[in-house]
Amino acid sequence: MDLSPQAITFAHANSARFLTEMKELLSIASISTDPEKNPDMLQAATWLMAELKKRAFENIQLLPTKKHPIVFAEWLGAGADKPTVLVYGHYDVQPADPLDLWESSPFEPTIRGDLIFARGASDMKGQIMACLKAIESIQSAGAFPVNLKFLFEGEEEIGSPNLEPFIREHTDLLKCDLALNPDSGMIAADIPTVVYGLRGLAYFEIRLRGQATDLHSGLWGGVVQNPANVLADLLAGMKDKDHHITLPGFYDRVRPLSAIEKQEIARLPMDEKYYLAGTGARKLVGEKGYSWIELASTRPTLDVNGMYSGFMGEGSKTVIPCYAMAKVSMRLVPDQDPEEIRQSLVKYIEARLPVTMTYEVIVHAGNPASFTDPNTPGVRALEKALEVVYGKRPVFKREGGSIPVVGHMKHLLNAESVLTGFGLPDDNLHAPNEHLNLPNWYRGIDTLIHFFYNLQP
Amino acid sequence: MDLSPQAITFAHANSARFLTEMKELLSIASISTDPEKNPDMLQAATWLMAELKKRAFENIQLLPTKKHPIVFAEWLGAGADKPTVLVYGHYDVQPADPLDLWESSPFEPTIRGDLIFARGASDMKGQIMACLKAIESIQSAGAFPVNLKFLFEGEEEIGSPNLEPFIREHTDLLKCDLALNPDSGMIAADIPTVVYGLRGLAYFEIRLRGQATDLHSGLWGGVVQNPANVLADLLAGMKDKDHHITLPGFYDRVRPLSAIEKQEIARLPMDEKYYLAGTGARKLVGEKGYSWIELASTRPTLDVNGMYSGFMGEGSKTVIPCYAMAKVSMRLVPDQDPEEIRQSLVKYIEARLPVTMTYEVIVHAGNPASFTDPNTPGVRALEKALEVVYGKRPVFKREGGSIPVVGHMKHLLNAESVLTGFGLPDDNLHAPNEHLNLPNWYRGIDTLIHFFYNLQP
Numbered sequence: 001m002d003l004s005p006q007a008i009t010f011a012h013a014n015s016a017r018f019l020t021e022m023k024e025l026l027s028i029a030s031i032s033t034d035p036e037k038n039p040d041m042l043q044a045a046t047w048l049m050a051e052l053k054k055r056a057f058e059n060i061q062l063l064p065t066k067k068h069p070i071v072f073a074e075w076l077g078a079g080a081d082k083p084t085v086l087v088y089g090h091y092d093v094q095p096a097d098p099l100d101l102w103e104s105s106p107f108e109p110t111i112r113g114d115l116i117f118a119r120g121a122s123d124m125k126g127q128i129m130a131c132l133k134a135i136e137s138i139q140s141a142g143a144f145p146v147n148l149k150f151l152f153e154g155e156e157e158i159g160s161p162n163l164e165p166f167i168r169e170h171t172d173l174l175k176c177d178l179a180l181n182p183d184s185g186m187i188a189a190d191i192p193t194v195v196y197g198l199r200g201l202a203y204f205e206i207r208l209r210g211q212a213t214d215l216h217s218g219l220w221g222g223v224v225q226n227p228a229n230v231l232a233d234l235l236a237g238m239k240d241k242d243h244h245i246t247l248p249g250f251y252d253r254v255r256p257l258s259a260i261e262k263q264e265i266a267r268l269p270m271d272e273k274y275y276l277a278g279t280g281a282r283k284l285v286g287e288k289g290y291s292w293i294e295l296a297s298t299r300p301t302l303d304v305n306g307m308y309s310g311f312m313g314e315g316s317k318t319v320i321p322c323y324a325m326a327k328v329s330m331r332l333v334p335d336q337d338p339e340e341i342r343q344s345l346v347k348y349i350e351a352r353l354p355v356t357m358t359y360e361v362i363v364h365a366g367n368p369a370s371f372t373d374p375n376t377p378g379v380r381a382l383e384k385a386l387e388v389v390y391g392k393r394p395v396f397k398r399e400g401g402s403i404p405v406v407g408h409m410k411h412l413l414n415a416e417s418v419l420t421g422f423g424l425p426d427d428n429l430h431a432p433n434e435h436l437n438l439p440n441w442y443r444g445i446d447t448l449i450h451f452f453y454n455l456q457p
Numbered sequence: 458m459d460l461s462p463q464a465i466t467f468a469h470a471n472s473a474r475f476l477t478e479m480k481e482l483l484s485i486a487s488i489s490t491d492p493e494k495n496p497d498m499l500q501a502a503t504w505l506m507a508e509l510k511k512r513a514f515e516n517i518q519l520l521p522t523k524k525h526p527i528v529f530a531e532w533l534g535a536g537a538d539k540p541t542v543l544v545y546g547h548y549d550v551q552p553a554d555p556l557d558l559w560e561s562s563p564f565e566p567t568i569r570g571d572l573i574f575a576r577g578a579s580d581m582k583g584q585i586m587a588c589l590k591a592i593e594s595i596q597s598a599g600a601f602p603v604n605l606k607f608l609f610e611g612e613e614e615i616g617s618p619n620l621e622p623f624i625r626e627h628t629d630l631l632k633c634d635l636a637l638n639p640d641s642g643m644i645a646a647d648i649p650t651v652v653y654g655l656r657g658l659a660y661f662e663i664r665l666r667g668q669a670t671d672l673h674s675g676l677w678g679g680v681v682q683n684p685a686n687v688l689a690d691l692l693a694g695m696k697d698k699d700h701h702i703t704l705p706g707f708y709d710r711v712r713p714l715s716a717i718e719k720q721e722i723a724r725l726p727m728d729e730k731y732y733l734a735g736t737g738a739r740k741l742v743g744e745k746g747y748s749w750i751e752l753a754s755t756r757p758t759l760d761v762n763g764m765y766s767g768f769m770g771e772g773s774k775t776v777i778p779c780y781a782m783a784k785v786s787m788r789l790v791p792d793q794d795p796e797e798i799r800q801s802l803v804k805y806i807e808a809r810l811p812v813t814m815t816y817e818v819i820v821h822a823g824n825p826a827s828f829t830d831p832n833t834p835g836v837r838a839l840e841k842a843l844e845v846v847y848g849k850r851p852v853f854k855r856e857g858g859s860i861p862v863v864g865h866m867k868h869l870l871n872a873e874s875v876l877t878g879f880g881l882p883d884d885n886l887h888a889p890n891e892h893l894n895l896p897n898w899y900r901g902i903d904t905l906i907h908f909f910y911n912l913q914p
Contacts, residue, residue, distance in 0.1 A: 033771060033774065034770070034771070035771070094776075095770065097770075157774075158772045158773060159773055199675060201675070203775065211737040211738040211739070212737040213558070213885065213889060213890075214555075214887065214888040215737075215887070215888060216858065216886040216888070217762060217786060217788065218656060218658070218788060218857045218858025219856075219857050219858055220732075220735065220736050220753060220857070221760055222743050222744070222753045222756055222788070222857065223736065223738075223742070224732075224736045224738045225742040228692075228760075228762075228783075229696065232692035232693045232761065233693040235690075236689045236690040236692075236693035236694070237693070275680050275681075278676075278677065279668050279680065280672075281667065281680075281682070281813060282668075282812060282813050283812055284681065285680070285681065285682040285811065285813055286679050295680050296677060296678070296679045296680050299679055301674070301678035301679045303674050303678055303683050303686065304683055304686050304766065305767050305768055305773070305775060305776050305777070306766060306767035306769045306774065307685055307689075307764060307765065307767065308764065309761065309763060309764050310761065310763035310784070311552070311762055311763035311784060312764075312782070312784075313554075314490060314491070314492070315821060316490065316615055316660045316762070316784060316786070316821035317490065317551060317614075317887065318658065319887050319888070320760050321762070324764075325769070326685075327767070327769075327774075329674060331675060331679070354742065355739060355740055356738060364772060399675070399676075400675045400677070401673065425676065429673040430672070430673040430775060431671040431673070432670060432671070433670075
């Protein structure tokens with residue numbers, strides 16, 4: 001029975017409270033990469049458990065991993081003849097630095113106009129809250145139409161190192177018919193979007209060591225090689241003048257776009273203007289021979305995410321550093337393999353590195369790209385829900401970011417993921433002043449209400 | 458009258474107290490580049506003033522500059538017919554970081570074997586103390602043979618930005634016949650050394666800005682240029698495969714070595730082994746066509762002294778940074794001009810920088826190289842003193858480091874500098890575990906006692 005009108009009425013009547021509750025979760029500085037924030041990580045997990053308890057979920061558990069625990073809960077009251085949906089989310093957020101560029105404190109959620117500013121507002125505490133509030137609204141109207149499970153992890157922003165083993169060890173507990181993953185987003189507030197492909201991620205830290213100690217650049221300058229200069233040379237050589245990546249064999253496994261996919265992508269309203277506005281760049285720059293949207297979602301990339309050497313303080317220090325470090329990551333596309341990419345990087349470094357240097361390559365993440373078949377009941381339910389709420393058929397697109405769990409759901413649980421989310425491209429994800437568009441968030445709650453009802457067989 | 462035997466006897470009898478007093482000065486964390494250490498800077502200056510007061514100097518003053526004050530004192534009791542020697546020193550030291558690489562705390566002077574470990578032990582508080590203790594020893598034996606002035610600055614380690622204007626404004630106060638500058642060093646503990654040439658220093662900070670804010674590398678990777686990658690390309694392009702610097706016109710004014718100078722330099726005992734031991738490098742690397750000692754002292758260099766971009770913390774952050782910075786400095790040789798070098802750098806950057814980026818070049822230091830004529834009474838007095846104490850004729854060499862004040866003394870006060878100092882190449886200057894060889898320091902005191910007596914007309 002479709003009780004969606006009642007559920008929608010409840011959602012609209014409770015919108016102010018929903019926002020207050022989201023603010024509570026956004027106030028917790030759950031930065032997974034920072035060991036000092038472990039207490040905050042636990043606080044965020046505990047907050048979600050309490051919220052699930054209020055909604056009468058069962059078997060609520062905090063399951064340990066090697067790093068941050070996973071929150072699990074379920075409700076199987078719809079019966080074995082109804083599908084089971086596993087709702088995925090991550091309660092961790094990116095670091096907030098550089099702090100001085102935030103206009104309001106990252107963990108004191110602040111509303112300015114239609115936007116709520118806080119680290120994690122869009123990525124993805126706001127999306128988790130949209131799911132929970134849609135579910136609460138449906139519960140208020142009557143029996144829930146499908147079975148539900150929840151898996152909220154705390155390591156997405158550090159590449160989910162413990163998620164795959166966790167899923168592998170808990171396949172019975174997590175058994176489901178499909179997964180709902182609201183960690184994706186929309187192209188624009190008026191363009192409902194279904195995401196059917198994601199890029200993967202290979203993230204490395206390259207460490208170079210030269211001589212044993214920092215040296216005085218006056219006494220010794222001229223006869224020793226400088227690891228900072230050598231690192232610059234390594235990084236510079238990773239792309240050619242056409243922005244083509246030079247690591248050996250890097251493109252070997254890249255699956256070309258089909259003619260049909262190329263046509264679909266060309267219909268998306270994401271032109272130069274869109275990317276200029278979204279990035280704030282003076283001019284777009286990318287590999288030759290591809291459109292901007294192809295470059296941002298269907299082509300692999302290589303970026304320096306961070307680098308360091310020597311003296312960075314105020315003023316000057318005349319030192320030849322003994323150490324230099326860069327964090328370098330590649331966005332991967334089907335069918336590139338993260339381990340092959342690591343080997344390719346190592347091969348490149350070994351061919352180019354002078355004998356004066358030793359190196360280490362640390363792997364921070366390695367996840368292949370993923371694809372979702374648009375022809376599943378889950379994606380259909382989402383498509384219909386978006387059409388009802390936004391009044392137009394959604395577009396289908398591939399996204400540039402990485403959601404490794406989509407691959408794990410498919411390979412370990414045999415479950416397709418339905419990707420959605422109500423963030424927008426200018427939300428400043430991973431950057432200062434991250435925010436979420438509140439009117440779109442409320443439409444997201446409505447959409448998810450319809451989605452769950454649409455799942456009824 | 459040569460009372461040097463009495464003075465030497467006094468010095469030897471008081472060696473333990475001399476060491477205790479040096480430790481006091483070394484305990485002060487006078488790091489000029491760190492604004493938080495301004496109280497320590499003042500403490501070091503005050504300590505020196507108290508020490509000068511004890512030795513009955515006159516007109517002791519703390520003279521302000523825009524940043525750190527200058528300590529001045531004088532004694533003109535030898536009479537107008539005797540030469541006046543201006544003793545130069547700097548009481549500031551380099552930063553001590555990375556602190557975790559120090560085996561004992563940098564500002565808790567610690568003796569292990571023949572060595573005293575502390576930041577500034579060799580560069581150059583130990584050298585200042587050798588002068589003061591030589592002078593005290595001479596005073597104990599009778600009337601001082603020449604007139605004395607002192608100029609102790611606090612900005613040498615940040616490129617002495619306020620020293621040139623200070624000297625320019627105080628030419629009467631500082632008027633002298635020659636300067637004694639003990640900020641140089643020896644080749645080895647058994648090779649007394651006279652330094653007659655120094656490299657200059659041009660020190661820049663290059664700042665690149667791309668788009669306005671850090672971006673999510675998944676959402677936007679592929680269409681925007683990354684300032685860290687661009688900076689790497691800029692830095693990598695500054696040298697070619699033969700380690701030749703590519704900045705336009707960089708070598709235009711380099712004065713070639715004369716055949717005689719080349720011969721003199723070739724006689725110095727500084728071969729590959731020496732530089733390998735001194736640097737701790739696996740292999741030496743330098744511009745093609747020059748010997749190692751030529752490269753380390755008579756050829757210009759370019760080194761990255763520090764660089765930074767994006768995320769440097771533990772773990773990973775998938776960000777395209779909006780900002781990247783490098784500190785780059787060049788050691789200059791006669792007759793390169795620091796301002797021309799700045800223009801050359803700017804020209805290079807402007808020719809290579811993509812339109813996606815804006816840049817700034819900050820000048821932290823710009824001092825030309827300097828030469829001292831070995832044919833002056835001061836250098837002769839030092840040569841003779843070294844020969845007496847070390848039992849052999851000193852070698853003459855050019856040094857790779859920079860002492861800009863030597864140029865100022867010459868151009869503003871018409872005074873040649875006598876360069877000396879009793880530090881050794883493995884003292885870890887500007888690096889963790891800086892130390893000073895104490896037996897050589899004591900020989901330094903003896904040498905300076907002879908030097909002052911040798912100055913008598």
